[in-house]
Amino acid sequence: MLKLKTLVARLLAVFAALTLTAQPVMAQSISVLRDAETEALLQDMVDPLAEAAGLGEGAVEIVLVNDGSINAFVAGGQRIFVHSGLINAADHANEVEGVLAHELGHITGGHINRFSEGVGNASRISLLTTLLAVGAALAGGGEAAMGVMAAGQQAAMGSFLAFSRVQEASADAAGAQYLSDAGVSGRGSLAFFEKLESYEFRRNISQDQDREYSRTHPLSGNRIARLQEEYVVDPAWDTPTDPELEARFQRAKAKLFGYLATPERTLTAYPTYMTGAPARYARAYAYHQSARIDDALQEVNALIAMDPDDPYFLELKGQILLESGRVEEALPPLRKATQLTGSNPLIASSLGHALIATEDPEYLDEAESVLRAAVGRDRENPFAWYQLGVVYGQRGDIPRARLASAEQLIMQGNAQAALMNAQAAENGLPAGSPDWIRAQDVALQARGLLERQRDRN
Numbered sequence: 001m002l003k004l005k006t007l008v009a010r011l012l013a014v015f016a017a018l019t020l021t022a023q024p025v026m027a028q029s030i031s032v033l034r035d036a037e038t039e040a041l042l043q044d045m046v047d048p049l050a051e052a053a054g055l056g057e058g059a060v061e062i063v064l065v066n067d068g069s070i071n072a073f074v075a076g077g078q079r080i081f082v083h084s085g086l087i088n089a090a091d092h093a094n095e096v097e098g099v100l101a102h103e104l105g106h107i108t109g110g111h112i113n114r115f116s117e118g119v120g121n122a123s124r125i126s127l128l129t130t131l132l133a134v135g136a137a138l139a140g141g142g143e144a145a146m147g148v149m150a151a152g153q154q155a156a157m158g159s160f161l162a163f164s165r166v167q168e169a170s171a172d173a174a175g176a177q178y179l180s181d182a183g184v185s186g187r188g189s190l191a192f193f194e195k196l197e198s199y200e201f202r203r204n205i206s207q208d209q210d211r212e213y214s215r216t217h218p219l220s221g222n223r224i225a226r227l228q229e230e231y232v233v234d235p236a237w238d239t240p241t242d243p244e245l246e247a248r249f250q251r252a253k254a255k256l257f258g259y260l261a262t263p264e265r266t267l268t269a270y271p272t273y274m275t276g277a278p279a280r281y282a283r284a285y286a287y288h289q290s291a292r293i294d295d296a297l298q299e300v301n302a303l304i305a306m307d308p309d310d311p312y313f314l315e316l317k318g319q320i321l322l323e324s325g326r327v328e329e330a331l332p333p334l335r336k337a338t339q340l341t342g343s344n345p346l347i348a349s350s351l352g353h354a355l356i357a358t359e360d361p362e363y364l365d366e367a368e369s370v371l372r373a374a375v376g377r378d379r380e381n382p383f384a385w386y387q388l389g390v391v392y393g394q395r396g397d398i399p400r401a402r403l404a405s406a407e408q409l410i411m412q413g414n415a416q417a418a419l420m421n422a423q424a425a426e427n428g429l430p431a432g433s434p435d436w437i438r439a440q441d442v443a444l445q446a447r448g449l450l451e452r453q454r455d456r457n
Contacts, residue, residue: 031066033084034381036346037312038064038252042082044245045093046100052181053104053174060104066260070199072099074106087256089195090188093249094241098179098189105174172223176230185239186231193224247277254278258285277303284316293324311340315347318354327357338370345378352387356394367391375407382408399428403435406442415453419446 042062050060060078068085075081080103082096090096179186231237258266258281266286270279280299287296297320303313318334321327334351341347348370355367371388375381389404403425409418422443429436 030081033064033066033256034346035064035252035255036315036341036344037248038256039346041245041248041252042096042100044248045097046080046104048182048184049097049101049104049178052178053108055104055108060107062100070196072103074103078107080104080107084256084260087253090192090249090253092188092191092241093246094185094188095192095195096188096249097184097241098175098186098192101175101178101182101184101189102171103175104178105171108174109170169223169226172227173230176227176234180230180234180236183236183239185236185241186227186234187237188241190224190228190231193227197224250278251281254282255285258282261286263287263290275302277306281316284320288320288323291324293320296320309340311337311344311347314340315350319350322350322354322357327354330354331358343370343373343377345374345381345384348374349381349384349387352384352391356387356390361394364391364394379407380411382411385411399425400435403429403439403442406439406446410442410445410449413449415446415449419443419450422446 039062042064043058046060046062047057051057055078060080063079063081064087065081065083067083068088069083070085070089071083072086073081080100082099086099087096090099175189176186179189254270255278257269261269263286266282270282270286272283280303284296284299284303287293287299297317300313300317300320304310304317307313314333314337318330318332318337321330321333331351331354334347334354338344338348338351352367352371352374355363355370368388368391371384371391374384375388378384385404385408389401389408392398392401392404402421406418406421406425409415409421422439426436426439426443429439
């Protein structure tokens with residue numbers, strides 16, 4: 001039997017671990033995928049649902065995450081994080097709309113903010129049982145103490161899981177309402193839940209009704225049954241998906257697959273006899289990854305022949321040419337793509353990069369103009385800030401180069417280096433100028449980040 005002091009120490013350590021780790025994981029390291037076409041598509045998909053939810057058009061941002069698992073989540077604020085694996089698993093745009101509606105239910109329900117409520121309930125149970133276990137240990141009942149502790153941990157976990165299941169059921173109901181109010185069919189929502197159920201069966205995840213208590217989500221079969229009752233009587237049940245939206249989704253899905261998968265997998269999934277836009281998109285990326293530049297350009301030229309003014313086809317051609325060293329040839333398609341999209345920040349960043357890559361000083365003015373426009377519309381664009389810093393560095397404008405570096409570094413979480421660059425920029429910029437004020441803002445942001453890091457440590 002454990003010695004009394006050792007037993008009490010372990011019991012207290014268990015409680016400490018519970019209270020320290022039972023916090024929402026908001027700051028996990030995630031790999032974000034940025035693509036102008038896909039972001040525009042996802043925004044157009046979520047906006048009608050967000051309006052139906054009372055949040056308004058443009059109020060919710062979609063972030064695409066490079067993760068092969070079938071998942072989406074919210075993590076504070078009004079951002080929905082969608083895994084690339086979810087896009088790959090969805091057969092139609094309507095399935096993704098169903099997922100977005102569910103996640104909006106989490107946002108409007110304030111579920112992230114209420115996370116601490118569920119954790120608090122579990123922690124209180126843990127505290128009570130830990131104190132009872134310590135009392136039993138002090139009374140000499142070591143085995144009884146460990147029994148009390150085990151039962152308490154199970155009760156605490158049960159409390160938290162029940163809380164989570166209630167939130168998920170609430171988000172399901174809210175999502176169904178938002179789909180209805182937006183005139184979007186619930187067929188895709190049901191189809192996606194059926195995919196999840198099939199996935200669980202293949203992974204031997206128990207669907208036993210008696211085991212639901214051990215899950216964070218209700219059983220998929222139960223969710224399908226509840227939602228189907230609502231969806232089939234909804235006026236939007238037989239409403240077809242907008243054909244243009246569906247076509248855009250199939251393009252974005254193929255594009256993402258071609259970018260992330262190995263060339264061999266892409267060419268197997270999209271063989272050469274498939275000549276539609278999605279297949280050509282995917283193969284262009286596969287050939288580009290394999291350094292088969294002529295084949296990649298052949299595919300993208302076929303796309304441009306379908307629609308000479310499609311900015312995303314032009315962007316891809318410019319990207320292939322730029323990354324294969326044919327910089328001057330990349331400029332015309334990137335310029336046209338930038339113009340057609342009204343200077344989309346991501347496409348404008350690529351144009352700015354290409355202009356710098358020519359190593360021709362005559363292009364520096366144009367590069368500065370497009371890059372400043374890019375960061376003006378999208379400050380969370382570290383690549384554009386880096387390129388803008390290069391422009392200032394080549395001109396010898398070191399204070400503004402340091403400010404651009406500070407902007408880039410703060411987004412990458414390097415608070416110490418961001419603070420150093422922001423302070424150097426402030427010292428070299430004209431006092432009272434917009435850039436001088438911005439340098440102070442970045443320095444303040446960096447200090448706050450450093451303080452939070454010290455508090456966590």
